Amino acid sequence: MRDAFAKFEAAGIKLYALSYDDQETLTEFAEKQGVQYTLLSDTDSRVIKQYGLLNEQLSKKDAFLYGIPYPGVYVCDENGTVVSKFFHDSYKKRESPEMLIDAALGRITIDETAPRADSSDEGIRISAVLHGGNGSLRQGIVRQLITTFDLPAGLHIYGDPVPQGLTPTEIKVEGPDGLVTLPMQAPPTAPLHLKALGIDLNVWSGTVSFATPLYPVGELVSECRPIDEREVELSVHVTFQACTDETCLLPQTRTLTLRVELEEVDVPNLPIHTGHGQREGHYDSVPAMKRLIWRKARNNPLRLLQFIWNRKRMERRSKR
């Protein structure tokens, strides 16, 4: 987010990040980490509750953890109306900042510096770009592999379903173990009725982009050990058939290969995070943690003891 702030500003999108941290924590976080967007302090989780996002899996028994939201992001338009929102099945998963900008603007804006591969044949140009971040992969952060067709006038390609004998467009992204790919997102097709044959087709023409969301898990980029390989290879297999209203080219498969970097995630400076070879924060989180624990424990000190006891027990079990 910090790295992408300038892009939000350029796109005229204001950025707000809300947590249950106290103001002092946020001041230090903003100053030491160079955060330029608005950090909001919801210490009693009032707004988190107002939005219906309070994490009810936690209870007051979970001491200082109670009060956090189910993490997610809303993107709103000029009127404050939600145009898009992103919530995941794991707190580890997050959208790349660029995807929030795309959602707000309603189109994909690709960086010139993003890793890319191109293929040009029979007048049909195809490019594959890793979109999001600096074109690197980080544990749990969702990037998009954008495959763009540049079709000459008169040619189209097909979306499912197709009549027998025609090949629909298919894009498969292959990467190393530990890379998870999600279902491809395609723009809507245009209907095409061929009178002579009496068939209806679903087609794309002109310049058309497909997005395959992907993210690495711990097997590829862990948060708990240094990265052992700086770069990995992604292969994009593109199968399609291009036709005019009268004739068809043969179906073809092209493979585009791009090399992308692996990157550490940012972790707060706390004893549990440090020493794993990850990118540690510039500010010391320990005093903030103490304040947080104290604030939450004040009402019920016994809960805190219970919590510490449970944590110790879990750590012992995990060591065995």
Place this chain on the structure above:
Amino acid sequence: MKAERDELGFDAPAPLGHPVRASLPENAPTGPAIGDRLPDFSLPDAFGQMVNFHEDRGVSKAALIFYRSAVW
């Protein structure tokens, strides 16, 4: 501490079963729906200034992020 991998494949420096590592339930609430106006609110920012969300946003598009904590 040994890093344990959760069912989605993620590593984190806390033992499995610890509440900080819980995956989100399938039907976890996700608040206002697409098409709704974001509920208005006022909260202090990092420098102690009260910020009213819609007033501060003015006529800008915005992204509103709910995250767990800057501490841990």
